[in-house]
Amino acid sequence: MxxxxxxxxxxxxxxxxxxxxxxxxxxxxxxxxxxxxxxxxxxxxxxxxxxxxxxxxxxxxxxxxxxxxxxxxxxxxxxxxxxxxxxxxxxxxxxxxxxxxxxxxxxxxxxxxxxxxxxxxxxxxxxxxxxxxxxxxxxxxxxxxxxxxxxxxxxxxxxxxxxxxxxxxxxxxxxxxxxxxxxxxxxxxxxxxxxxxxxxxxxxxxxxxxxxxxxxxxxxxxxxxxxxxxxxxxxxxxxxxxxxxxxxxxxxxxxxxxxxxxxxxxxxxxxxxxxxxxxxxxxxxxxxxxxxxxxxxxxxxxxxxxxxxxxxxxxxxxxxxxxxxxxxxxxxxxxIIWPMSVAPFHVGLINLKVGDADCDKASDDLYGKLKAAGLDVLLDDRDERAGAKFATMDLIGLPWQVTVGPRGLKSGVVEIKNRKTGEKEELSVEAALNKLSAAKV
Amino acid sequence: MxxxxxxxxxxxxxxxxxxxxxxxxxxxxxxxxxxxxxxxxxxxxxxxxxxxxxxxxxxxxxxxxxxxxxxxxxxxxxxxxxxxxxxxxxxxxxxxxxxxxxxxxxxxxxxxxxxxxxxxxxxxxxxxxxxxxxxxxxxxxxxxxxxxxxxxxxxxxxxxxxxxxxxxxxxxxxxxxxxxxxxxxxxxxxxxxxxxxxxxxxxxxxxxxxxxxxxxxxxxxxxxxxxxxxxxxxxxxxxxxxxxxxxxxxxxxxxxxxxxxxxxxxxxxxxxxxxxxxxxxxxxxxxxxxxxxxxxxxxxxxxxxxxxxxxxxxxxxxxxxxxxxxxxxxxxxxxIIWPMSVAPFHVGLINLKVGDADCDKASDDLYGKLKAAGLDVLLDDRDERAGAKFATMDLIGLPWQVTVGPRGLKSGVVEIKNRKTGEKEELSVEAALNKLSAAKV
Missing domain, CATH: 3.30.930.10 (Bira Bifunctional Protein; Domain 2)
Incomplete structure (x- = not known):
C-alpha cells in the first residue's frame, strides 16, 4: 500500500x-x-x-x-x-x-x-x-x-x-x-x-x-x-x-x-x-x-x-x-508496537526523498520485492519532511521500518529499524530483504 | 473434514x-x-x-x-x-x-x-x-x-x-x-x-x-x-x-x-x-x-x-x-452443482465400506494427500448405505466425488465423478490425486 x-x-x-x-x-x-x-x-x-x-x-x-x-x-x-x-x-x-x-x-x-x-x-x-x-x-x-x-x-x-x-x-x-x-x-x-x-x-x-x-x-x-x-x-x-x-x-x-x-x-x-x-x-x-x-x-x-x-x-x-x-x-x-502476527503491515518503507529519481526507483524496487516475499508493506511515498515520516511510522507501530535515503543509496545501503527495540542497522538491499523475509511469521 | x-x-x-x-x-x-x-x-x-x-x-x-x-x-x-x-x-x-x-x-x-x-x-x-x-x-x-x-x-x-x-x-x-x-x-x-x-x-x-x-x-x-x-x-x-x-x-x-x-x-x-x-x-x-x-x-x-x-x-x-x-x-x-471457486469443499471422498481395514486405510491416506495438495476435502466416513452417501454428495454439490470401494481397491483404482458432467472414470490413486490437484482453482 x-x-x-x-x-x-x-x-x-x-x-x-x-x-x-x-x-x-x-x-x-x-x-x-x-x-x-x-x-x-x-x-x-x-x-x-x-x-x-x-x-x-x-x-x-x-x-x-x-x-x-x-x-x-x-x-x-x-x-x-x-x-x-x-x-x-x-x-x-x-x-x-x-x-x-x-x-x-x-x-x-x-x-x-x-x-x-x-x-x-x-x-x-x-x-x-x-x-x-x-x-x-x-x-x-x-x-x-x-x-x-x-x-x-x-x-x-x-x-x-x-x-x-x-x-x-x-x-x-x-x-x-x-x-x-x-x-x-x-x-x-x-x-x-x-x-x-x-x-x-x-x-x-x-x-x-x-x-x-x-x-x-x-x-x-x-x-x-x-x-x-x-x-x-x-x-x-x-x-x-x-x-x-x-x-x-x-x-x-x-x-x-x-x-x-x-x-x-x-x-x-x-x-x-x-x-x-x-x-x-x-x-x-x-x-x-x-x-x-x-x-x-x-x-x-x-x-x-x-x-x-x-x-x-x-x-x-x-x-x-x-x-x-x-x-x-x-x-x-x-x-503502538505491534507484534508481527497482528501488525497491519509488517514493514513500513520510508522513501526519504520523494521525487529524487534514485530514491524513488530504489523504494519502488524494494517495495515490490518485499511484497513478493509475502510481507505486507506500507510505502511512505508522501512529499513530507523526514521527521514527520518517522513520527508517523513510530505512531502506527509497524514492527520494522526501512528507510531509503540518498546518502545511504550512495554507499548501497538502507537503514532498518526494529520498532520494539529501537535498534537500527545499515544493510545492503539484499541483506535487508533477507532479514525481513526471515522475520515474517 | x-x-x-x-x-x-x-x-x-x-x-x-x-x-x-x-x-x-x-x-x-x-x-x-x-x-x-x-x-x-x-x-x-x-x-x-x-x-x-x-x-x-x-x-x-x-x-x-x-x-x-x-x-x-x-x-x-x-x-x-x-x-x-x-x-x-x-x-x-x-x-x-x-x-x-x-x-x-x-x-x-x-x-x-x-x-x-x-x-x-x-x-x-x-x-x-x-x-x-x-x-x-x-x-x-x-x-x-x-x-x-x-x-x-x-x-x-x-x-x-x-x-x-x-x-x-x-x-x-x-x-x-x-x-x-x-x-x-x-x-x-x-x-x-x-x-x-x-x-x-x-x-x-x-x-x-x-x-x-x-x-x-x-x-x-x-x-x-x-x-x-x-x-x-x-x-x-x-x-x-x-x-x-x-x-x-x-x-x-x-x-x-x-x-x-x-x-x-x-x-x-x-x-x-x-x-x-x-x-x-x-x-x-x-x-x-x-x-x-x-x-x-x-x-x-x-x-x-x-x-x-x-x-x-x-x-x-x-x-x-x-x-x-x-x-x-x-x-x-x-x-447443487458448485463451481470450484466457491464450493464449500472441492472434493467429496466417499469411503464405501467403513470398517473394512483396506477401505479405511486407503480413504484416510487419500484424504491426507488431497488436503496436503491444498484441496478442501469432505470425507464421508459414516456407516451408511452407498446409495445414501451418493445422494448426499449429489445434494451438497461438491465439484468432484471420489469413491473408495473394496472392489476397486483390489485392482488398485478409485472412481472419480465430475458432479457437473456426471462423467465417471476409474483411476489409480496417484492419477486421481494428480487430476484433482490440477483441477484446483
Whole structure:
C-alpha cells in the first residue's frame, strides 16, 4: 500500500475524549472513528489488525476441532422468553420492534439461539459431541460506554458452544477450549493468564477468565509469578490427547481476580512470587451444564433409547477488544508496537526523498520485492519532511521500518529499524530483504 | 473434514416453506436454518460458501484499488435526518431506541455514515480520489421476506463508495467498479450482464444493474445474445489504464430490465439475437454526484483554495444473495452443482465400506494427500448405505466425488465423478490425486 493514497488520518494531538492509552493511540493512528456513543468505524489500518486477530482466533478454534458457522445479529425475543433471560437481561439488551410489531433484539450472546437450532436438528447421541462457534457483532447497551473499543456497545466477539452427552465429555470440551485460548493469545504476543472465575449458581470449578496484565486494566489481579514466567504453549498440541495435565499445570499455581481473591492462599506464597497487578479480561470460558438445554429442549436419544439432556459450555473471546488490549500491553511514548502476527503491515518503507529519481526507483524496487516475499508493506511515498515520516511510522507501530535515503543509496545501503527495540542497522538491499523475509511469521 | 463429526443436517424431503429451488436446496443441504422471518443462521457448509464468495468480492475490490474498512451495523438517526432520508426510508428501516432514548437504526446502507466520516477527515484535494468499501450485515425490514437468503431481512452486502473531485474522475471510479464487478462474477462461474438501470432524479447513464439469467429470476430481462456469448474478462486488467473501451464494449449491445425496456431497440435486433429471459440482480452500481456530499458537508479545498464538493458513487454486491443466485444458476434434479471457486469443499471422498481395514486405510491416506495438495476435502466416513452417501454428495454439490470401494481397491483404482458432467472414470490413486490437484482453482 502506498501511503500517498491510503486513508490513514493520523492525529498530531491527543484527542481529549480518550482516557486510556489504547483509545488515544487508536484515534491518533487513524485506526477507528466513533460514530455514536460506543459505536465505531474501523478505518483501513484498524480493520487490517481486526482481521488478523480474527483469523488467529479462527485458526485456533479450527485446530481445536470447533466448527465455524454464523448466526444473525438480530434475534427473536421469543427464544429469550423461553430461557427466562428476556426480563433478567435488563436495559443492556437492545430491544427492537419490527414493522409487524414483533419483538426482536440485537443479540448480546447466543446460548438461546444455538441451543434452539441444535434442539431442532439433533435426535441421537451419534450427533454428539460438537463444538460450534461463530465470529459476529454483538451489542450491549452499556450505560456509560468508554475506553474506545475496550468497552464499546457494538463489538466483535468469537463465541463457541460445546455440546456433550455427559459431564466427563463436557470437561474434555472445556479443556480443548482452555488450551486453544492459551495458543490464541500466545500467537498474538500476549501473556494471558487463566484465572478462576465466578460460576454463579451452578458452582464447580469450570469457569476461567483469561487476563492480560496491563497497568490500565479494569480489575485487580493476584497471581503466582511462576505463571508469568511460564513458557507459552508450542504449536504441536494434540487435541485428541488427554489435555487435563496441561490445564492442571496452568490452574494449580495461584491466580485470581479481586472478586475471587483468597488472601490466605496468596500470602502463603514466597514474597518474591506474589504478583499484585491490574488486568484486562480478553476471554471467558464457562461450563453451565443443562441451564439452557433443559428449557430449550435440547435432548437426544441415548444408545438404549433413554433421553439425554445435553451438557453445555460457552467460550468467548472479545475480538475487537483484543485490538485495544494488545496496544495496552505493547506501546511506548511514541506510539503502538505491534507484534508481527497482528501488525497491519509488517514493514513500513520510508522513501526519504520523494521525487529524487534514485530514491524513488530504489523504494519502488524494494517495495515490490518485499511484497513478493509475502510481507505486507506500507510505502511512505508522501512529499513530507523526514521527521514527520518517522513520527508517523513510530505512531502506527509497524514492527520494522526501512528507510531509503540518498546518502545511504550512495554507499548501497538502507537503514532498518526494529520498532520494539529501537535498534537500527545499515544493510545492503539484499541483506535487508533477507532479514525481513526471515522475520515474517 | 470428516462427515461423521460434521454438523451437516441434510433433509430428505423438500421443505414446504421453500418456493424456489435455491431456498429448497439450501435447506435440504443443511446450509442455513431460519431463526425468524427473513433472518437466517449459516450452518458450517453454508458458511464456507459465504466466506469463499466474500473473499472473491474482497480480492477483486482490492485489485481495483478500493480500500477495505468496516462500519458498524447500528447508526445514529441524526445522520439520516441530515441527508433527508430518515423519513423517506419508511418502514423498511429498522428503527431502534436505546436506553437513553436516543434514536438509532440498523443500517440498510451507508452513504450517510461514510460521507460524514470523510467530511470530518478530508480537507484537501490531495486526499482524493478514493474508493472505500466494507462487507457488513445490513437490515431491511421487508413486508414479506421470502425466497430464503435471496430476499432476507438481515443480509450481507459489500458496499463501496467513491469520492472524486470532478465528474470525469468520478466516471473513472465508476469504470473501475464496473470492471471489478465483471471480474468478480466471472470468478464465481456466473455470467452476469450489466444492464442500464434507473438513475432516479439525477439522470445520466451511470447506473447499471448486474443480472444473472435464471428461470426463477425476479424480473424480466431483454438482451442481445452477443452479451451472453461474450468471453468474460481475463485476469490481467490494468486498473490504471483507460477502462472506457471495456465498459463501452459491454454497454453498447442492447440489455435492459423490463423497467427500462425499449421495445423498438430490442425489435431492431436480428430475431436470433433477441433474448427475453428472467434475471436475478446480483449487483448495482450508481453515480449520484453531490447528493450526499452537499447536505453532509463533504467539501475539500482545491489547489487554488477553492471549495470542491465531492462527487460520489456507490457500488453494491449482495454477498449472501449470491449464494442463492449461484444455486439458481447451477443445479440439477439431484442437488447443487458448485463451481470450484466457491464450493464449500472441492472434493467429496466417499469411503464405501467403513470398517473394512483396506477401505479405511486407503480413504484416510487419500484424504491426507488431497488436503496436503491444498484441496478442501469432505470425507464421508459414516456407516451408511452407498446409495445414501451418493445422494448426499449429489445434494451438497461438491465439484468432484471420489469413491473408495473394496472392489476397486483390489485392482488398485478409485472412481472419480465430475458432479457437473456426471462423467465417471476409474483411476489409480496417484492419477486421481494428480487430476484433482490440477483441477484446483
Amino acid at each position: 502506498r501511503l500517498s493514497s491510503y486513508f490513514l488520518p493520523v492525529l498530531k494531538e491527543n484527542p481529549s475524549e480518550a482516557q486510556i492509552v489504547s483509545h488515544r493511540l487508536m484515534l491518533r493512528a487513524g485506526m477507528v472513528r466513533q460514530n455514536a456513543a460506543g459505536i465505531y468505524s474501523w478505518l483501513p489500518l484498524g480493520h487490517r489488525v481486526l482481521k488478523k486477530i480474527e483469523q488467529i482466533v479462527r485458526e485456533e478454534q479450527d485446530n481445536a476441532g470447533a466448527q465455524e458457522m454464523l448466526m444473525p445479529t438480530i434475534q427473536s425475543a421469543e427464544l429469550w422468553q423461553k430461557s427466562g433471560r428476556y426480563e433478567d437481561y435488563g436495559k443492556e439488551m437492545l430491544r427492537i420492534t419490527d414493522r409487524h410489531e414483533r419483538p426482536l433484539l440485537y443479540g448480546p450472546t447466543n446460548e438461546e439461539m444455538l441451543t434452539d437450532i441444535v434442539a431442532n436438528e439433533w435426535k441421537s447421541y451419534r450427533d454428539l459431541p460438537k463444538i460450534l462457534y461463530h465470529i459476529q457483532w454483538k451489542f450491549r447497551d452499556e450505560v456509560r460506554p468508554r475506553f474506545g473499543v475496550m468497552r464499546g456497545r457494538e463489538f466483535l466477539m468469537k463465541d463457541a458452544y460445546s455440546f456433550d452427552l455427559d459431564q466427563a465429555a463436557a470437561r474434555r470440551s472445556y479443556n480443548r477450549m482452555f488450551v486453544a485460548y492459551l495458543r490464541t493469545y500466545a500467537r498474538m504476543g500476549l501473556k494471558a493468564i487463566p484465572m478462576q472465575a465466578d460460576t454463579g449458581p451452578i458452582g464447580g470449578d469450570l469457569s476461567h477468565e483469561f487476563i492480560v496484565l496491563a497497568e490500565t486494566g479494569e480489575s485487580g489481579v493476584f497471581c503466582d509469578k511462576a505463571l508469568i514466567e511460564r513458557d507459552v504453549l508450542g504449536e504441536g498440541v494434540d487435541y485428541n490427547a488427554d489435555l487435563q495435565p496441561i490445564v492442571d499445570s496452568w490452574t494449580s499455581p495461584y491466580a485470581a481476580t479481586d472478586e475471587k481473591h483468597d488472601t490466605a492462599r496468596f500470602d502463603a506464597l514466597p514474597q518474591e512470587r506474589q504478583v499484585a497487578a491490574r488486568g484486562i479480561e480478553v476471554g471467558h470460558i464457562f461450563y453451565f451444564g443443562t441451564k439452557y438445554s433443559k428449557p430449550m429442549g435440547a435432548v437426544v436419544s441415548g444408545p438404549g433409547g433413554e433421553q439425554i439432556t445435553l451438557e453445555m459450555g460457552s467460550y468467548g473471546i472479545g475480538v475487537s477488544r483484543l485490538v485495544g488490549a494488545i496496544i495496552e500491553a505493547s506501546h511506548d511514548d511514541n506510539g | 470428516r462427515l461423521s463429526s460434521y454438523f451437516l443436517p441434510v433433509l430428505k424431503e423438500n421443505p414446504s416453506e421453500a418456493q424456489i429451488v435455491s431456498h429448497r436446496l439450501m435447506l435440504r443441504a443443511g446450509m442455513v436454518r431460519q431463526n425468524a422471518a427473513g433472518i437466517y443462521s449459516w450452518l458450517p457448509l453454508g458458511h464456507r460458501v459465504l466466506k469463499k464468495i466474500e473473499q472473491i468480492v474482497r480480492e477483486e475490490q482490492d485489485n481495483a484499488g478500493a480500500q477495505e474498512m468496516l462500519m458498524p451495523t447500528i447508526q445514529s438517526a441524526e445522520l439520516w435526518q441530515k441527508s433527508g432520508r430518515y423519513e423517506d426510508y419508511g418502514k423498511e428501516m429498522l428503527r431502534i431506541t436505546d436506553r437513553h432514548e436516543r434514536p438509532l437504526l440498523y443500517g440498510p446502507t451507508n452513504e450517510e455514515m461514510l460521507t460524514d466520516i470523510v467530511a470530518n477527515e478530508w480537507k484537501s484535494y490531495r486526499d482524493l480520489p478514493k474508493i472505500l468499501y466494507h462487507i457488513q450485515w445490513k437490515f431491511r425490514d421487508e413486508v414479506r421476506p421470502r425466497f430464503g437468503v435471496m430476499r432476507g431481512r438481515e443480509f450481507l452486502m459489500k458496499d463501496a463508495y467513491s469520492f472524486d473531485l470532478d465528474q470525469a474522475a468520478a466516471r473513472r471510479s465508476y469504470n473501475r467498479m464496473f470492471v471489478a464487478y465483471l471480474r468478480t462474477y466471472a470468478r464465481m462461474g456466473l455470467k452476469a450482464i450489466p444492464m442500464q438501470a434507473d438513475t432516479g432524479p439525477i439522470g445520466g447513464d451511470l447506473s447499471h444493474e448486474f443480472i444473472v439469467l435464471a428461470e426463477t429470476g425476479e424480473s424480466g430481462v431483454f438482451c442481445d445474445k452477443a452479451l451472453i456469448e461474450r468471453d468474460v474478462l481475463g485476469e490481467g486488467v490494468d486498473y490504471n489504464a483507460d477502462l472506457q473501451p471495456i465498459v463501452d464494449s459491454w454497454t453498447s449491445p442492447y440489455a435492459a430490465t423490463d423497467e427500462k425496456h425499449d421495445t423498438a431497440r430490442f425489435d431492431a435486433l436480428p430475431q436470433e439475437r433477441q433474448v427475453a429471459a428472467r434475471g436475478i440482480e446480483v449487483g448495482h452500481i450508481f453515480y449520484f454526484g453531490t447528493k450526499y456530499s452537499k447536505p453532509m458537508g463533504a467539501v475539500v479545498s482545491g489547489p487554488g483554495g477553492e471549495q470542491i464538493t465531492l462527487e460520489m458513487g456507490s457500488y453494491g454486491i449482495g454477498v449472501s444473495r449470491l449464494v442463492g443466485a449461484i444455486i439458481e444458476a447451477s443445479h440439477d434434479d439431484n442437488g
